[in-house]
Amino acid sequence: MSWLREMSRPPAGLRAKRALDLAASAGGLLVLSPVLGAVTVLQLAYHGWPPLFVQERPGLHGKTFRILKFRTMTDARDEQGRLLGDMSLVGPRPLLVRYLDRYTAEQMRRHDMPPGITGWAQINGRNALSWDAKFALDLEYIDRWSLALDARILLTTVKKVLVRDGISAEGEATMPEFMGSMQVEA
Numbered sequence: 047m048s049w050l051r052e053m054s055r056p057p058a059g060l061r062a063k064r065a066l067d068l069a070a071s072a073g074g075l076l077v078l079s080p081v082l083g084a085v086t087v088l089q090l091a092y093h094g095w096p097p098l099f100v101q102e103r104p105g106l107h108g109k110t111f112r113i114l115k116f117r118t119m120t121d122a123r124d125e126q127g128r129l130l131g132d133m134s135l136v137g138p139r140p141l142l143v144r145y146l147d148r149y150t151a152e153q154m155r156r157h158d159m160p161p162g163i164t165g166w167a168q169i170n171g172r173n174a175l176s177w178d179a180k181f182a183l184d185l186e187y188i189d190r191w192s193l194a195l196d197a198r199i200l201l202t203t204v205k206k207v208l209v210r211d212g213i214s215a216e217g218e219a220t221m222p223e224f225m226g227s228m229q230v231e232a
Contacts, residue, residue, distance in 0.1 A: 059191075059192070059193060062193060063134060063193060063196065064134075066135070066193070066196070067134050067135050070135060071135070085116055086116075089116055097116060098114045098115065098116060099114070099115050099116070100112055100113070100114055101113055101142075102143050103140035103141065103142065103143060103161065104140060104141065104143055104145075104146055104157060104161075105133070105140055105157065105160060105161045106157060106158075106159065106160045106161070107157055107158070108146060108154065108157040109157075110143055111133075111140075113130060113133070113140065114130045115130065133160060133161050133162060133163060134159075134160040134161070134162045134163075135162055135163055135164065135196070135200060136162040136163070136164055136165055136195075136196040136199045136200060137159045137160050137161050137162030137165055137187070138156040138157075138159060138161055138162065138165050138167070138184035138187065138188070139161060139162065139163075139164075139165055139167070139168065140161035141224065142224075145224050148224060148225065148226035148227075149181075149226075149227075150227055152185065153181045153185075153227065155185055155188060156181060156184040156185060156188065158188055159187070159188045159191065164199060164200065164203040165183075165184065165187060165199065166183045166184065166186060166187035166195075166199060167179075167180040167181075167183035167184055167187075168199075168203060168206065169199055169202040169203055169206055170183050171183075172206070173221045177221075177224050177227065178227055181227075187199075
């Protein structure tokens with residue numbers, strides 16, 4: 047939640063993006079609080095304590111933050127689910143901290159924008175994309191960012207989730223681990 051305060055003079059568009067994030071998140075939490083309460087009770091009944099999964103992820107400018115999500119997986123599965131924390135609704139999805147030293151300098155630009163629950167890569171192929179294609183879409187989003195683009199991504203995300211499009215890479219539960227790119231930097 048503090049990413050906007052840490053920027054030296056955030057552009058008006060990014061202030062509007064943060065205001066939209068806060069308003070939508072607060073409204074969503076209010077509307078969904080009965081469902082979230084029920085999910086917490088079910089989570090505790092089926093998976094025990096703690097009901098939330100906490101993990102460090104890189105965010106804006108590569109600074110790590112803690113995400114929280116319902117613990118809906120076992121140790122045998124990859125991460126899935128919606129993220130909370132120092133995130134935006136739309137932006138490059140936060141990946142694992144151990145990937146930070148595997149990015150090229152160009153790919154590291156994906157941390158020039160707050161991470162999001164959904165993003166340009168998610169509506170344009172999701173986990174069916176290669177890592178390089180996903181990172182290229184993340185950078186395209188950053189270069190083209192606008193509130194209108196965020197709105198388009200949010201609306202398209204709803205459709206993609208409902209039709210379960212691009213959930214996994216071929217032969218994978220979600221995506222294979224990112225081991226670094228083969229691209230040579232100029």
